[in-house]
Amino acid sequence: MTLTTLQRNWPVVALIVGVMIGAIAPLALGLSSPGFYFEVLLGGLMSGVLYSLVALGFVLIFKASGVFNFAQGAMVLFAALSLARLSEHMPLAVAFVVSVAIMAVFAWVVERFVLRHLVNQDAVVLLMATLGITYFLDGFGQLVWGSDIYRIETGLPKTPVMVLDNIFEGGILINTEDFVAAAIAALLVLALAVFFQKTSTGRALRAVADDHQAAQSIGIPLNRIWVIVWTVAGFVALVAGMIWGSKLGVQFSLSLIALKALPVVILGGFTSVPGAIIGGLIIGVGEKFAEVFLSPIAVNAFDLAGGGIENWFAYVLALVFLLVRPEGLFGEKHIDRV
């Protein structure tokens, strides 16, 4: 990168530098022991992975159909509920496959009864439609599967393991389950990237994302592509729901993580798969750091009542991004002809 491009992109450079300073500061200033620092970091990355997965669902649907799918969170809840309740009667693997099938049927229903009739409508109309789907799916899920808190038993050990205790004093406590979950998420992202870049269906999906009319003219049926995209988004929702559900249980509040994924897509860019991943990790780590390291300093300095930065940190960061770089870190820059 030359100096001029650096100068032109100064807001982004400033943001990246800011994020890096924020990430290193606690360690450099000696605010915490290395062991504790890395535990917070890992905790942040862990929730970041989940934000990424939900954001990924948003990005997939937005890319292929220009629909801002508010229902992604409800899909996570619904998929997790299906998996949790089904796994009470059958092995987890079978329940997983059945849940994927259920999400595929859901995708088909959405395309057949909603999207197909709203082609070429305003983005606002489509957003309202997905809002409707959100509330329907929330209610329908509880109607069919019940409204208690359910567990998903993945059979992974939940006992924390101490690692690197020969390097730092105190070492780092890692949850085996978290570690496996992160690996699964990473694998999923890799598989999706290969699917999009290397297969002809992936190419068709990208074609539809770029230009509906041209895609149709070479024989790509929009309707089928939408079903595929919503199914993939449903699959991603299921994986996110499974990871979250096995950690904290499946309950109604799961559908609210969609709201946490919003700042992630603003940060990463609405059309970028890598953006969703990196955005999720930045927000996950950022809010944990803000809560653990920044909040005590602020409380001491200004004699405040308490913390709670974690709850709004992501949104403020998204706001800053909207001001300096509306297209996000990796989004396509829109140059409109006037």
Add this chain to the structure above:
Amino acid sequence: MSGRSIGEVILDLADVSLSFGGVKALQNVSFNVREHEIRAIIGPNGAGKSSMLNVINGVYTPQQGRITFRGKERGKMHPHDAAALGIGRTFQSLALFKGMSVLDNIMTGRNLRMRTGLLSQAIHLGFARREELRHREFVEHIIDFLEIQAYRKTSVGRLPYGLQKRVDLGRALAMEPKLLLLDEPMAGMNLEEKADMCRFVLDVNDEFGTTIVLIEHDMGVVMDISDRVVVLDYGKKIGDGTPDEVRNSQAVIDAYLGVAH
């Protein structure tokens, strides 16, 4: 022109009328297209040329009239159905997949000819890869033909206009269409680019035997390369015949030059 022989009627339009609300875009237009010929639809701005193309392509369904393609009468259809029947098209305002490379853009044209489904692509990679290679070979042939070898991996958004038009043509050719619709292929081009495009259109027709329907409002170029020309004005057909016949028709001259009332 070379050894190609004009064959049977491949596309027949009879009494086609299309209106949008009160606007009559096409009124009782009838004409046919024969196999292997280059058929031009010309007319001043707003004559209904694009509407005509969009009717053939399945974007619009006419309120009236019959369309017969390769011996079968068509009902209401979508553009992707038209594509499956073997009708390819290019666009007047470029409609390329901007984020993709030249190669990927043209590869999308092979979409209909790929047999392996989503699952086999995911699971049975070996077969899918062999198929991909087979299609890649065909696409390379098109890339050579259009002389865009040097830009294979370039993202199309960064190419100059004339080259983007070629990629658009390449994508349509990759479908191996029976009938190729060209929507103002020379619009916005400089003289040199126009000459190149003319050469490609003639070569496509000659080498692949593709039947071509092209619309243009610039009469000059079209007269040189077309076998037969339809002239539209205000949604009505006012002329139909060889370039010479059309050039000498009083109705056509009036439409283009205007008449004193």
